[in-house]
Amino acid sequence: MNATAIIDSSLSASTPPLAPACEFIHVCKRYGSLTVLKDMNLKVKRAEKLALIGPSGSGKSTLLRTLMTLETIDAGEIKVNGETLTHGSWPADRQRSDRPAARNRRRRIGMVFQQFNLFPHKTAVENVAVAPRKVLGLSRQEAVERAHNYLEMVGLSSKAEELPSRLSGGQQQRVAIARSLAMQPEIMLFDEVTSALDPELVGEVLGVLRKLAEEGDLTMLLVTHQMEFARSFADRVAFLWQGQVHEIGDAKAIFDNPREERTRQFLRAVLEGR
Amino acid sequence: MNTFFSLDFAASIMPRLLFAASVTVKLTFLSYSIALIFALPLALARTSSNRYLAMAVGSFIECVRGTPMLVQLFLVFYGLPKIGFTMQPVTAGVLALSVHYGCYLAEVYRAGLQAVHTTQREAAWALSMSPIDTLKSVILPQAIPPMIPALGTYLIGMFKDAALLASISVFELLTTAKLIGTESFRYTEPMTIAGLLFLCMSLGAAGLTRLLERLWVIR
Numbered sequence: 001m002n003a004t005a006i007i008d009s010s011l012s013a014s015t016p017p018l019a020p021a022c023e024f025i026h027v028c029k030r031y032g033s034l035t036v037l038k039d040m041n042l043k044v045k046r047a048e049k050l051a052l053i054g055p056s057g058s059g060k061s062t063l064l065r066t067l068m069t070l071e072t073i074d075a076g077e078i079k080v081n082g083e084t085l086t087h088g089s090w091p092a093d094r095q096r097s098d099r100p101a102a103r104n105r106r107r108r109i110g111m112v113f114q115q116f117n118l119f120p121h122k123t124a125v126e127n128v129a130v131a132p133r134k135v136l137g138l139s140r141q142e143a144v145e146r147a148h149n150y151l152e153m154v155g156l157s158s159k160a161e162e163l164p165s166r167l168s169g170g171q172q173q174r175v176a177i178a179r180s181l182a183m184q185p186e187i188m189l190f191d192e193v194t195s196a197l198d199p200e201l202v203g204e205v206l207g208v209l210r211k212l213a214e215e216g217d218l219t220m221l222l223v224t225h226q227m228e229f230a231r232s233f234a235d236r237v238a239f240l241w242q243g244q245v246h247e248i249g250d251a252k253a254i255f256d257n258p259r260e261e262r263t264r265q266f267l268r269a270v271l272e273g274r
Numbered sequence: 275m276n277t278f279f280s281l282d283f284a285a286s287i288m289p290r291l292l293f294a295a296s297v298t299v300k301l302t303f304l305s306y307s308i309a310l311i312f313a314l315p316l317a318l319a320r321t322s323s324n325r326y327l328a329m330a331v332g333s334f335i336e337c338v339r340g341t342p343m344l345v346q347l348f349l350v351f352y353g354l355p356k357i358g359f360t361m362q363p364v365t366a367g368v369l370a371l372s373v374h375y376g377c378y379l380a381e382v383y384r385a386g387l388q389a390v391h392t393t394q395r396e397a398a399w400a401l402s403m404s405p406i407d408t409l410k411s412v413i414l415p416q417a418i419p420p421m422i423p424a425l426g427t428y429l430i431g432m433f434k435d436a437a438l439l440a441s442i443s444v445f446e447l448l449t450t451a452k453l454i455g456t457e458s459f460r461y462t463e464p465m466t467i468a469g470l471l472f473l474c475m476s477l478g479a480a481g482l483t484r485l486l487e488r489l490w491v492i493r
């Protein structure tokens with residue numbers, strides 16, 4: 001625990017004060033012959049709320065997954081707080097390192113998945129408490145206390161002792177959000193977190209996201225097909241097309257006045273689809 | 275007088291057979307425990323991202339599973355002394371049983387580990403959990419319960435295969451039954467009793483398996 005504290009302070013001491021929260025620099029990602037991220041460049045400011053939109057297969061999930069180091073990259077560099085998180089020239093086992101130093105860098109980032117991915121054998125409170133206890137070294141009591149706080153924040157205090165299978169999809173996703181938040185990351189990634197939900201359950205999850213956004217400090221990257229939500233939630237919106245950021249700008253500008261023809265086509269198709 | 279099955283004779287040989295049965299139970303539990311532990315590195319190596327290691331261990335497992343246990347037993351007992359590893363029959367028997375079953379159990383582990391969806395590993399990764407914590411807190415608790423029936427089947431199989439140790443004169447249940455037969459020229463009673471005792475062990479193992487299954491589901 002002390003060791004991690006020392007590493008953390010040394011990290012922040014060497015960090016330039018105005019470094020972006022995260023930065024993609026000429027990042028390429030391929031699956032076999034398919035190039036999924038093509039010379040991707042993107043800077044996300046601290047505490048910024050960035051919505052990622054784009055057609056299916058444009059690389060939105062891959063972008064988030066490379067930032068979470070769930071996937072390796074083939075070229076370029078990803079920085080977090082001005083520090084190299086991963087580099088295309090590193091061998092795969094270094095990019096996907098399990099070493100404590102690598103896990104400490106990764107700890108700044110949390111991710112919420114489309115399918116929740118809760119631990120099915122653990123109750124809601126255990127799901128939230130397990131990582132703070134194992135990774136941050138909190139005592140059982142501290143971890144459970146922290147878990148209850150975050151469950152309260154997502155409005156699920158009454159469900160703390162339930163197993164995921166006894167919760168609705170919306171409730172499961174809120175537990176998953178609490179689970180990520182309990183690690184107190186600086187950057188949170190949300191990959192279509194309402195896409196697997198029945199329509200009547202979408203609102204409760206979006207409500208939690210909105211509350212998080214209003215609280216301020218957190219940098220949030222959100223992949224979504226909910227255009228109205230993206231518009232009200234995001235500071236900026238990035239439109240991805242064929243593995244590149246095709247257009248990026250203020251939410252209002254992108255939705256009301258897209259410069260690029262592709263963006264316009266995409267927005268028209270999405271808005272007609274509803 | 276020379277009946278097909280004499281209860282008096284059966285009663286008189288019972289203590290010897292029961293003692294021999296207890297040897298079989300001990301040998302089996304010892305070998306099974308070693309197999310349970312030995313199987314874990316085998317399963318991890320076989321699923322390792324190091325292709326050569328995975329292939330080497332995979333070939334070893336397939337060789338052991340693809341040849342009769344009796345062949346392995348003879349190789350261990352008569353072959354190893356030729357290269358300097360002399361051992362007691364009991365040691366050789368336990369070694370052969372553990373390795374043979376270790377390879378089967380490794381495959382049970384592998385199937386169990388692979389049945390836990392990769393998204394569970396990804397969730398643990400996104401929480402920065404260490405590999406060992408991921409294994410202990412996320413993977414094993416989900417992988418073990420579905421493995422229990424298969425583990426039980428192999429425990430029952432091992433009780434029966436322990437009888438093969440008779441062939442290298444370990445004094446377990448079958449050896450003793452055979453010996454009583456040659457001493458008294460009566461085989462029906464010792465073999466019937468031995469069979470019943472083996473049946474009891476199998477039923478006991480099956481019961482234990484069901485109990486474990488139930489305990490784990492409640493948890």
Ligand SMILES: Nc1ncnc2c1ncn2[C@@H]1O[C@H](COP(=O)(O)OP(=O)(O)O)[C@@H](O)[C@H]1O
Nearest residue numbers: 031034036054055056057058059060061062063
């Ligand atoms: N593990 C993988 N193996 C091969 N191709 C993949 C893999 N994951 C994603 N892809 C491909 O990469 C492209 C981008 O995928 P993704 O990032 O999921 O797009 P999006 O989230 O924008 O729909 C798609 O064509 C998809 O088929």
Ligand SMILES: [Mg+2]
Nearest residue numbers: 060061062192
């Ligand atoms: Mg996607």
